[in-house]
Amino acid sequence: MIFERIAPEQHDTLDGVPEPSETPRLVGHGQAATMLASAYRSGKLPHALIFVGPVGIGKATLAFHLAHHLLKHPASEQAPEVLAVPDPASSLFRQIATGAHPSVLHLTRPPNDKTKSFKTVVTVDEIRKVSRFLSLTSHDASYRVVIVDPADDMNTNAANALLKNLEEPPARTLFILIVHAPGSLLPTIRSRCQMVRLTPLDAESLMTVLESVEPPPPDDPASRAALAKRAGGSARTAILLTQYGGLEIAETLDALATARKSDVAGAYRLAEA
Template sequence: MSFERLAPEQHDTLDDVPEPAENPRLIGHGEIATTLASAYKAGKLPHALMLCGPAGIGKATLAFHLAHHVLKHPDARLAPETLAVPDPASGLFRQVAMGAHPSVLHLTRPMNDRTKAFKSVVTVDEIRKVGQFLSMTSHDGGYRVVIVDPADDMNTNAANALLKNLEEPPARTVFILVVHAPGSLLPTIRSRCQVLRLAPLEEHDLMTVLATIGQASPDDAAQRTALAERAGGSARAAILLTQYGGLEIAAALEKLVSAGRMDIASAHRLAETVAGRDQAIPFATFNRHALELLSDAASSSAVAGNLARAKSLSDTWQDAQRAISETETYNLDKKQHALTMIDRLNSAMRM
């Protein structure tokens, strides 16, 4: 199903899938949405919110729905007790979606003007836009909304710059930090935010998201359940698994990792598949699943009481995360990265 793309392209944009800023439907998270609407109506909306949970479950969509709500109802006392549903035909919706509303600042990974690729971090220059944004008077005396998405991607300088803004927040301003892993942020940032934890989507809600954006889901009930489990309640993960070869990539990686001896030919085939030209999404899927395998194995070892193995796997996860970041930052050879990652996982799992 095609639709009119309004939002600027992001580092993780998927074809024919609405960006959070242009998504009129929020599926799931009803209790938290109502809590936020009630807090706004009562004049008790925190100046900084941290929406935490796995990637792809709707955190950023909720952030933009809250922004839409406070802009549509500048007098909080007259606002409804549930979040307003954005009207795609309205000027407000289109302005917010296009990144053109003067009261909404959306900060994410910027484009590298030299390479024409998105940077791997939210830079300090992006966060510095907050100062200029807040120095301007709100056009109608209403709220101003700063959305950092995802805040996990801020580098150290960016995080410190944001902290200064959070320490002395202006009136009628709300910062919304979209966060996949709260532990990755400075404790001083976390302490200045109200943390709201969003749960992974239930199977029914996950399939509803897929249907809403015209993405096919399995006809068989058992296959739908299996997809929901493998996707971890993430709509984005489900789309990547079903539409971008993610299931095949995951199965191939798991087979290689579980083998007693490295299958060199199969490793090269998988590396070539995910590292080819215009294969950014399969490459990201490969990396994400590699990290998931390490994380799951570390957790299982810890639960079983094998703390030494858990520590080793955790260290390997850190090394793998660093390698992914360096490959993106310095545009290193992706096939060699994939082969090294497969070897790293194979060695780690045999311990």
């Protein structure tokens, strides 16, 4: 099956790998997902959440799945006790994935027109979109969801602008901050959010993710175990190791580093790779 991207390209997009907004399956994080679904059903969902954990474990994917759940089930007391599984054929899924849904605002590093790439920070101009977004009346009285991804990348002005929005959030508004290192956030922002700690994926979950992209993970158990160990629970790292020959490069580097005699030819081959 050929993957067709419908989400806008981002600063960390990988070829042939779905963006979090267009990933229909959430791998791992079942306990956190159930906790969030239960909090919503009981009317106790906080107005601001921080999803914290290492890079590439599915924090943003969980954020978009939660947004989908809130919009699919606007009456919280009638919502199921588990997060709804998005249907890629549905208009709701496609609207969220393409960035066209009026109730979901995804803020990340914006394009840099001068360099034709992306800026290195989440700018204050991006955060200013929040006020405009929240000033619009929700089209069906449903939740409005703001996802800052990653919030680590906000500069000081952007962080202060976000803080103002967090201090007096409108009703039925949810902020989700994707954070790799919580120490990078202002303490005043952290104090206004409930932190949800997400753990690295286990080896089985990593292989499940890899089997949905090209090339698939190696077949033999030893190579799979080596790949899982090097990935450290990060699906993103596992994909990079698989797609770009990273596992072979890492093993060659280890061999060079532990060799008793310097291997100049091997070092040149590694540099070329």
